[in-house]
Amino acid sequence: MRHLTTKTTLLIIAISFFLYGNLHSQVKIGNNPATIDASSLLELESNDKGFLIPRMSTIERDAIFSPATVLHVYNTTTSLFDYYDGTIWRCISVRINHVLVQSSADFPAAVAGVITLDSTISYEINGLIIVSDKGMGDE
Structure with missing residues (x-):
């Protein structure tokens, strides 16, 4: 040895x-x-620089062999961020003009007992919201 x-x-x-x-x-x-x-x-960590995620077209993204679940890319074809969910590529959507309605107070103020929703705003209601004409500005 x-x-x-x-x-x-x-x-x-x-x-x-x-x-x-x-x-x-x-x-x-x-x-x-x-x-x-x-x-x-x-x-x-930086005070004057950002993180640059890989940028590619939809064709280039789809050519990735066996992408890892939760792999992220910036899709230059759609100008959106995409991630792989383990089965398909999904877009990370951006909510613009979005209101999460959790109570009647999240709706616009009533005028003459009528609530008028703004057509440029997306209202998301999860669950039950009870709207009553009591206390809605209608005397």
Whole structure:
């Protein structure tokens, strides 16, 4: 049986620590790399730069072989962000002029007992909203 030299043993230990550190590490890129949130695998920090997500056309996106679930891209064909849900690509929609209605107070004020909804606003109602003519400005 052959004995390992001290140099070989130290080299094996150093490589082991290096591999272990890479397998269990966090990465931070930014202004203060010494601090990283304990829950993050990757943290980006900047006061004057942003995160640039991969940009591609729908054809290029669809050519990705076996995309990972929740893979994100910016679709230059639709000018929207897309993600892969594990089965199909989905668009991350942007809600503009959107109101989440949780009570009658979220509707526009009634005029002469009538609530007129703005046709340029999307009203989302989840559940039951009871609207009464009591206290709606109709005396």
